[in-house]
Structures are given as C-alpha cells and as structure tokens.
Amino acid sequence: MGCYYDSDSHQDVLEQVAHPIITKIIDYTLIVSGFIIFFVMIAGAGANLHQQFDFPNWLGALVCALLVIIVSFMDFDKITSVLGIFTPIIIVMIVAITAYTYIGHSYDWNNIYRVAGELPAPMPKVIFSAINYYSLCAVTGVSMAFVLGGSVVRIGVAEKGGAIGGALxxxxxxxxxxxxxxxxxxxSNAEIPMLAIVASINPVFAHxxxxxIFALIFNTAFSLSYALAKRLSGNDNKKLxxxxITVVVAGYLCSFAGFKKLVSLMYPVLGYIGILLLGVLLVAWIREKQNIMKEKMLRRKMIAVEKKKYDEDQEYTLKDKKLFKKLAEESVLDASDIKQEVKDVVKEEQDNN
Incomplete structure (x- = not known):
C-alpha cells in the first residue's frame, strides 16, 4: 500500500483507504504508539547492557538515544542498507540457539507447562495472546513500512519484500x-530471557x-523515531x-520507568490498537487489489519503455515517448512524480550495471 500510494508517512495511506474519522483515530494512535514503543526500546537497550555487563540502565539507554540522533543526520538509503545487515545475523543466532536447546537435550514437559502456566499473562487465552502480539508487531512496523514502501517504485519488489520479511x-x-x-x-525472572539462555550456553556468544540485540533495538528505535518525525514534519528536513531530537529526549526520560514494567503494561494495549489497524488495511487491500495490480503492470511498462533509452539494440521513438506520457497520466500518482521516479530508478540501475 505504501508503494502504491508513494507514501512519505502512514497518513498518506490512511487518508486514501479509511474514513476520515477512522484515519484520525489510527493516525493519532500510531503517533502515540510509535512513541511508546520507541521509549520501550530505549529502555530495552539499557536493560540489555545491564543484564550482560552490569552497566547502569540509564547509560545503555543514553548510548542508544544518542546513536538515533547521530544516525538521523546521515543518508537515509545508506542507513537502511546498514541496518538490514543485522537481520540475517539475528536469524542465524536464534535458529542456532533453538537448535542447541533441543539437539541432545531432553525436558520434563509436564513441569515446563506447569511453570509456564503459573506465569502472569496479559491475555486469558493463548490464541488471544498470539493475535495481540501479531497486531503489536504490525503497529511497531507499519509506519516505517509505509515509508520504505513509498521509497520503492516497483510494486512487485514491495510485495516480495513484505512476503519475505513476514516469513522471516x-x-x-x-x-x-x-x-x-x-x-x-x-x-522466568530475566528482563531479556533470550539473553539469559545465551549466557548459559557460552559467555563469548552472549557478548x-x-x-x-543492541543493534536490533537501535534499528527499531531509529525506525520508529524517524517515521514519527517524518509524519509530524512533512518534507521539511530541518523540522524533521x-x-x-525532541522525541528522542522525551523517550529517554520516559524509559526510566523500566523495561519489564513498560512491556507488561503497554504491549497488550497497543496490540488491541493493532487489530483495528490490520482490519482497516485488510479491507483496503481487498478493495484496491485490482487497482494495485493494474498500477503494478503500468509501472512495469513505464520502466520497460524508459530502459530503451539505455539499450543500444533498441530505438527510443516518438511513439515510446507518447506511450510513457500516457502511462504516467493513467497512474494513481501525479504524472510528473511517477515519470521522474521511473527515470531515477532506471538511471540508477544503469549506473550500477
């Protein structure tokens, strides 16, 4: 949806797919929830370093907050490329931890289920917890997902990226x-349980x-703060x-409430909000499915036509120029905007070849 509407923030999509009242409710909710999860992440950065190295919580949180501010002044495309490096690393690590947990080990599952059942739970049933957590993930990532989707011209690329990301x-x-x-x-009493497991496996691996984990927490914190600032500032970089910086400072101050307490209190509430958001997006996707497919094919044709300019074996004719203009006028986006974006994408691809 972000790619289809060429969005700069979640508001650009919501204004197109939801009733104005619902749009305002979700918009304000995403702004508030984005800030809440942001300062929970800042608190998590402090808890992460405290649990492993016994650093003061405030110090780890401060380092993460300062990194968010510093990185925000760097090139956006380069930032997203660097941040993406840590995702495959954590996937490999978690798979390795799970493999180590089960290979060559046996467990008293009756006792495990008994202990797990005694832990305090925010939801009465497992299925409700699963739906709530899934919705929470949607709230966490949707604002930045719309921003990233809006930076991509090819709808197919956005679809594949979303599918692969969801599967991972x-x-x-x-x-x-x-x-x-x-x-x-x-x-059961650890603030970051996975880190406690890793520490029991190998001290070096734990480091x-x-x-x-700190890098991934920073990744999430940066994504949330950037998407929030982008929404509130529009296209004004100075204001952004x-x-x-204001969001980061406020989030750092709020993080002193404590990571574990913040998670248990705020995450279930945000999950309910996510259910409303997912419902709106699902209805919008079903309604716009055919139009999205049409726009996808249209952009493919525009890219194919523009590529003729760089292909020595093909001639870029007046007919191609008229077709390119006609396709741009049929696009859901502003004609001049989509033409420029297609030209930029094709030129960048040719420069990289």
Whole structure:
C-alpha cells in the first residue's frame, strides 16, 4: 500500500483507504504508539547492557538515544542498507540457539507447562495472546513500512519484500518461542530471557548476542523515531531533525520507568490498537487489489519503455515517448512524480550495471 500510494508517512495511506474519522483515530494512535514503543526500546537497550555487563540502565539507554540522533543526520538509503545487515545475523543466532536447546537435550514437559502456566499473562487465552502480539508487531512496523514502501517504485519488489520479511518474522518468533518454552524454568525472572539462555550456553556468544540485540533495538528505535518525525514534519528536513531530537529526549526520560514494567503494561494495549489497524488495511487491500495490480503492470511498462533509452539494440521513438506520457497520466500518482521516479530508478540501475 505504501508503494502504491508513494507514501512519505502512514497518513498518506490512511487518508486514501479509511474514513476520515477512522484515519484520525489510527493516525493519532500510531503517533502515540510509535512513541511508546520507541521509549520501550530505549529502555530495552539499557536493560540489555545491564543484564550482560552490569552497566547502569540509564547509560545503555543514553548510548542508544544518542546513536538515533547521530544516525538521523546521515543518508537515509545508506542507513537502511546498514541496518538490514543485522537481520540475517539475528536469524542465524536464534535458529542456532533453538537448535542447541533441543539437539541432545531432553525436558520434563509436564513441569515446563506447569511453570509456564503459573506465569502472569496479559491475555486469558493463548490464541488471544498470539493475535495481540501479531497486531503489536504490525503497529511497531507499519509506519516505517509505509515509508520504505513509498521509497520503492516497483510494486512487485514491495510485495516480495513484505512476503519475505513476514516469513522471516514467523520463523524467528517460532524458534524463539521454542527456546523460551524449553528454558522457562530458569529464565522466568530475566528482563531479556533470550539473553539469559545465551549466557548459559557460552559467555563469548552472549557478548556477541548482546551487541546484536543492541543493534536490533537501535534499528527499531531509529525506525520508529524517524517515521514519527517524518509524519509530524512533512518534507521539511530541518523540522524533521528538531522533532526527532525532541522525541528522542522525551523517550529517554520516559524509559526510566523500566523495561519489564513498560512491556507488561503497554504491549497488550497497543496490540488491541493493532487489530483495528490490520482490519482497516485488510479491507483496503481487498478493495484496491485490482487497482494495485493494474498500477503494478503500468509501472512495469513505464520502466520497460524508459530502459530503451539505455539499450543500444533498441530505438527510443516518438511513439515510446507518447506511450510513457500516457502511462504516467493513467497512474494513481501525479504524472510528473511517477515519470521522474521511473527515470531515477532506471538511471540508477544503469549506473550500477
């Protein structure tokens, strides 16, 4: 949806797919929830370093907050490329942790289920917890997903990226759940349970895992703060940085409430909000499915026509120029905008070849 509407923030999509009242409710909710999850992440950065290295919580949180501010002044495309490096690393680590947990080990599952059942739960049923957590993930990532989608011209690329990302999240959550369940007796009181498991496996591995988790927490914190600042500032870069710094400072102050307490209190509430958001997006996707497919084919044709300019074996004719203009006028986007974006994409691809 972000790619289809060429969005700069979640508001650009919501204004197109939902009733104005619903749009305002979700918009304000995403702004508030984005800020809440942001300062929970800042608190998590402090808890992460405190649990492994016994650093003061405020110090780890401060380092993460300062990194968010510093990185926000760098090139956006380069930032997203660097941040993406840590995703495959954590996938490999979590799969390795899960494999180590089960290979060559046996467990008293009756006792494990008994201990797990005694832990305080925000939801009365497992299925409700699963739906709530899935919705929470949607709230966490949707604003930045719309921004990233809006930076892509090819709808097919956005679709594949979303599908692969969703599948990877499913694998990570499943593996993490398996490892946490098997070790529930020893980690039930830890602020970051997975880190407690890793520390019991190997101290060196625990150090590596700690820094990887810190990088992912920073990744999430940066994405949330950037998307929030982008929404509030529009296209004014100077205003964006001022708002982002304000958000980071406020989030850092709020993080002193404590990571574990914040998670148990705020995450279930945000999950309910996510259910409303997912419902709106699902209805919008069903309604716009045919139009999205039409726009997808249209952009493919525009890219194919533009590529003729760089192909020595093909001639770019007046007919091609007229076709390119006609396709741009049929696009859901502003004709001049889509023409420029297609030209930029094709030129960048040719320069990289």
């Amino acid at each position: 999240i499913g694998v990570i959550v499943l593996c993490a759940y398996g490892a946490l369940l098997a070790n529930v007796e020893s980690i 590596i895992y700690t820094f990887t 940085h001022i708002i982002l």
